[in-house]
Amino acid sequence: MADIAQLQQIASQVRRDIIRQTHFASSGHPGGSLGCTDFLTAMYFEILDHNPEFNMDGKNEDLFFLSNGHISPAWYSVLARSGYFPVEELSTFRKINSRLQGHPATHEGLPGIRVASGSLGQGLSVGIGAALAKRLNGDHKLVYVLTGDGELQEGQIWEAALFAAHHKVDNLIATVDWNGQQIDGATRDVMSLGDLDAKWRAFGWDVMQMNGNDMKRVLKIMDLAKKRTGQGKPLMILMKTDMGFGVDFMAGTHVWHGKATNREQTINALNQLEETLGDYPYSGSDL
Amino acid sequence: MDILKTAPSLDSIVSTEKKATRDGFGAGLLEVGKKYSNSLAMCADLTGSLKMQHFQKEFPDRFFQAGISEANMMGVAAGMATAGMIPFTGTFANFSTGRVYDQVRQSIAYSHKNVKICASHAGITLGEDGATHQILEDIGMMKMLPGMTVINPCDYNQTKAATLAIAEHEGPCYLRFGRPGWPVFYPEDREFVIGKAWQLSEGSDVTILATGHLVWTAVEAARELESQGIRVELINIHTIKPLDEEAIIRSVTKTGCVVSCEEHNRYGGLGESVAQLLTTKLPSPQEFVAVDDSFGESGKPDQLLEKFGLSKPDIVQAVKKVISRK
Secondary structure, eight states: OOHHHHHHHHHHHHHHHHHHHHHHOSSSSSHHHHHHHHHHHHIIHHHIIOOOOOOOOOTTSOOEEEGGGGHHHHHHHHHTTTSOOGGGGGGGTTTTTTTSSOOOOOOOTTTTTSSOSTTOOHHHHHHHHHHHHHHHHTTHHHHHHEESSSGGGGGHHHHHHHHHHHHTTOOOEEEEOOOOOTEEEEHHEEEEEOOHHHHHHHOEEEEEEETTOOOOOOOOOOOHHTTTOSSSSSEEOOOOOOTTSSSGGGGOOTTTTTOOOOHHHHHHHHHSOOOOOOOOOOOTOOO | OGSSOOOGGGOOOOOOOEHHHHHHHHHHHHHHHHHHHHHHEESSSSSTTTOOOHHHHHHGGGGEESSOOOOHHHHHHHHHHHHHHHOEEEHHHHHHHHHGHHHIIIIIITOOOOOEEESSSSSSSGTTTTTTTOOOOOOOOOOOTTTOOOEEOHHHHHHHHHHHHHHOOOOOEEOOSSSEEEESOOOOOOOOTTTOEEEEOSSSSSEEEEEEEEHHHHHHHHHHHHHHHEEEEEEOOOOOOOOOOHHHHHOOOOOEEEEEEEEEEESSSHHHHHHHHHHHHOOOOOEEEEEEOOOSSSOOOHHHHHHHOOOOHHHHHHHHHHHHHH
């Protein structure tokens, strides 16, 4: 089992990276990124059996697909911090000529990314395809997908849900970032998702729940989830998170879904997040 | 040695049977399955219509039924391609393009996935099902996607050859074919090269550029025109993108005018690509034999081709008009 404190320290730095990237770009999606930081940190520093060298085909390693591509600041941070590309490159987030596009893309060749995402609802299907390919190749590693909860309003998600159950795609672990928020407000007000646990079970999936902002729980549930693969059913983890988790004034609201902090807010946020691995340099700024 | 080659002539273009282009796809896909162990096929509940049952029967482990869920099918195919597979998706042209445009755009084209989007029942020759299924905008949609190869073969043999060619090609492809039985005339042993036009006849009065089913119609029109003393250079542009610019410029330099023929809306199709090329490199009179910004309707293929201005007399008339504009 990993050192929880160490993972929490990495997560703190990832949160700093998120705040700084979005602040310096004056745009981006910090809210959902902060909420998924613990999960993504756990994935890349503990759960995924992944190769440090990036190969697009991902043979004989676990794969991760981010379907809710707007939380790219969190993903870019864990990819850089786990060695896929130089941490300094985080300073180019959303800038011209950058490999760190607003939403993740393969077009510029950023290591760690296998498909573009941002237009919602597509990543689960892609993950299912990658999982089927692993099955055909006799590759016993797993495929992980993260989607948003508002994203479940896309019809393609439910097409994918039917397909994965029908084809018994049991080398797939999907996770929903169940923060209950989307751009226009609370998910229950915008388009209620109803009983998600019952819905996924009715679609023929195995379902687990976890608190995505408790590192210890994330490690435990993800470990249990691995053991529940290979049983003829795809697995869905409903992950409760708080949008904006880790920064008091950003937590639990949709306000910071797609809005960057100003200078004063950035200072406030960074003061709440310990610098543990060293901030990446950003030219011309004292932040 | 070139001088010893026989000039392309309509006399060598013969057809003794009719077969559907979709059957050519089905036969080609089976060959692909035998040749490439990493090829896969997916179909959205139209296995028989797309003639994919041959592949399905031979390679059941590499065939995936997607159900009536085309968006998911495109995404799954993209995921399979990520792992080095060559997935072929099969459904009607309408559901291969407009219905799933965003999935094709983001998960396949923008992500450079080696997915082969195979689309049957394109155009009005679908017939009785009517406009809901007769897509006439698909070439336009697909050619606008950066990196997408767009191919519209003319008969059974060419469709079969094109199916093998796109398996060989690295990158996303859109292969468009149709429903009805259609004259077979593409030489069975002729190599199919993506982006290289097939010249059927040599002439100096007019260039006819035709794609898909209308190539045969253009052959018939060219024969009639030849009998009237009009020398036609007929070229089959099976690959709309990348366009064989060299072949088109070479021919139009000689003839000075061009007629484009396609079973597609005149906006967004082959004719538009040709016009853009000629406008920038060799301004020349052009006439369009294409659907005039309209939806289709129910009817028999021949009736529809006549009603929508895609029959032999329409090509003959367009040729005479374009020559008069020289």
